[in-house]
Every structure is written in C-alpha cells, then in structure tokens.
Amino acid sequence: MNGDRFYFLWIIGVIFTLAITIPVCADVPVNSTRETTGISSMTAIDCMGTVTQSNSLSWEESSTSIHDPPLTPGGIYTVWFDQFGNPVYGWTADPALAALLEEPVFPGEVRCTAGYSSTVLAAQGTTHLTRGVDADTGNKAGNENNIDITTYLAFLGDNPFGRVTSDEDLILDAAGTHTTAESSTLSPFRVDDSLFIPPFCNVVQMGSSIDIARGSISTSADARFVSESDESPVSMGYSIVAGGDSFQNRSAYAAGSMSAYIRAHLQEGRMVDITPFNPDALPDTPRGFVPIQSADVTYSESTSAMGAIAVFMKEMRYLSGIGG
Numbered sequence: 001m002n003g004d005r006f007y008f009l010w011i012i013g014v015i016f017t018l019a020i021t022i023p024v025c026a027d028v029p030v031n032s033t034r035e036t037t038g039i040s041s042m043t044a045i046d047c048m049g050t051v052t053q054s055n056s057l058s059w060e061e062s063s064t065s066i067h068d069p070p071l072t073p074g075g076i077y078t079v080w081f082d083q084f085g086n087p088v089y090g091w092t093a094d095p096a097l098a099a100l101l102e103e104p105v106f107p108g109e110v111r112c113t114a115g116y117s118s119t120v121l122a123a124q125g126t127t128h129l130t131r132g133v134d135a136d137t138g139n140k141a142g143n144e145n146n147i148d149i150t151t152y153l154a155f156l157g158d159n160p161f162g163r164v165t166s167d168e169d170l171i172l173d174a175a176g177t178h179t180t181a182e183s184s185t186l187s188p189f190r191v192d193d194s195l196f197i198p199p200f201c202n203v204v205q206m207g208s209s210i211d212i213a214r215g216s217i218s219t220s221a222d223a224r225f226v227s228e229s230d231e232s233p234v235s236m237g238y239s240i241v242a243g244g245d246s247f248q249n250r251s252a253y254a255a256g257s258m259s260a261y262i263r264a265h266l267q268e269g270r271m272v273d274i275t276p277f278n279p280d281a282l283p284d285t286p287r288g289f290v291p292i293q294s295a296d297v298t299y300s301e302s303t304s305a306m307g308a309i310a311v312f313m314k315e316m317r318y319l320s321g322i323g324g
Helices: 095-101
Strands: 009-014 038-062 076-081 087-092 110-136 147-157 163-176 200-224 234-243 254-273 289-320
Touching: 038 147, 076 095, 110 200, 147 163, 163 234, 200 289, 234 254
Parallel strands: 009 289
Antiparallel strands: 038 110, 076 087, 087 289, 110 147, 110 163, 147 200, 163 200, 200 234, 200 254, 234 289, 254 289
16 A cells, blocks of 8 residues: 555444343343352463464353253233133242242342354464453453453564464353342342343354454453342443554554444343232232233344444443333
C-alpha cells in the first residue's frame, strides 16, 4: 500500500444485550457444590517463527444431578376440584400443604452448560501473546465471574506469507423448570403470588475470528452462572478491540480480516393460576399454578472488516435476572 495514499477502515460496533423479563421471568443461577475448584493459567509468548495456542473448557452444573434428565420441576403436584367435582391438576409451593402432607417442597432444577474454545496459529512472523485464564466453580457475586479470560495478541509478518489466525467462542446454555422462590431468591419483594420462579431456557453465544498479516487485538470473555441466589444474576460478556501495532498510533493499522458475533435464543415462561372456583373449598385452600411459555426471542448480530483496519471494537453483554 502506498504510504501517501493510506486507506483505513474504521469499524466500531457496540451492543449491550439485556434480558430481564418482569414479573419474575429470568435465569436462576445454580448454587455451587459443597466442594469447589479453581483453574487458572497465565501464558506469555514473544517469538519469531511459529506459535500455536489452544484452550478448551466444557462445564455442566445442575442444582440436582446432571445425570437425571429431564429437569425436575419444583413444588408439589396435586389436584383441585371445581364446583362440579371435576379435577384440575397443578403445582403449589404452599408450606402449609407441605406440612399437612409431611413432605418437603422440592425446589426445582436448574442446569447450566458453559463452553469456551480458542485457537491461535501464527507462522512466519513475530508474535507477542499473553493470555490469562481463570475458572472457579464457587458461588460468585457482584462483579465476580466463574469464567474470566483475557487475551492480548500482536503479530507482524516477516514476509508476504506471514499470518496469524485466531478463533474464540464462548457459549452459555441456562435452563430451568419452575423453581420455588424460597430456594431461588433472598428478597420477598421479588416473589409473586405463585411462590414460583417460572421456567426458562436461554442460549447465548459470542466470539470473534481474525486472520491478519499484521496488527494487534485485545479480547475479554467472562461468564457468571453459579451463585447463592438471584441477587447476582446470570451474566455473560465478550469484547474485542483491534487495530495496528499501537492503539495510540492512529497511523498504524491492522492488515487482514476480523469479525465478531453474538447469537441468542431466549425462552421465558409464566406461572398461570389454575385454581378452580369452588364455593365449598376451605378458605385456606392453597392456589394452584401451571407453567406456560410466554416469550421466544431470537437475536443475531455480526460485524466484519477486511483490508486496512485502524480500529475494530465490539462489546457484547448478556444479563438475565429476576425482576421485581
């Protein structure tokens, strides 16, 4: 490219995805197991030649057992009778009925599956790579994450054939039957009359791909889905900032192609009151509910750039918690 005829492509993409439905329709985090584990690593490479780096994480966690499909619903399944004696079946989480039946109220099951994969291949050039990986199965709150991965990659080809390719993908699949509010939330103001948190099934994917002869990128991937209660909602984020050898030097640029994406399929439910009218019913008869699907949202977005790229920035975030 001629130095005095410098062309640059400036692509900026920013997205913030917020998935909170009201009333009480959202992801419920999984409580941690009694024993928790942590995995962390730090990689730093400065090399002229060939560099390969790969990471892979697969994580499935359930509030009960990961080997017991389908998901087990919460509450007590029982029967009501209308004024004509017809049976109506549904669920209740009424503690008085549980005491009368001398059986516990099952909290319901939530299951989360998370995955992360990344590959870097650099050849015929100078590569600078740093990557930090932290994965912790314990309960997280506030700004803490169960998965936290940061990467910085810079490359300069030694000849016209020098290239670096990098692919990074993060996925979170959270699903739950209707769960009892007592087991899921600490705040009584977030609970409706059903005493349940409705079912949900949400899948979100984020990531990026690059193929450049020169340039630098910085990425961050994080996810939180293990927490003691809904006070810390399920969250997931991915960001990429890319450009030339130095982000402060506007005359520098990345040469090649890069892209980033988000895909989401969000399904939420409600609890419907099916308590039949019966004038002969006792005043303290518990109300009955059944779960129904009430929302189905599909979203996808991708951004790509090819050529001389001065700036490529994209930030994506998913947040799903119980509205009150």
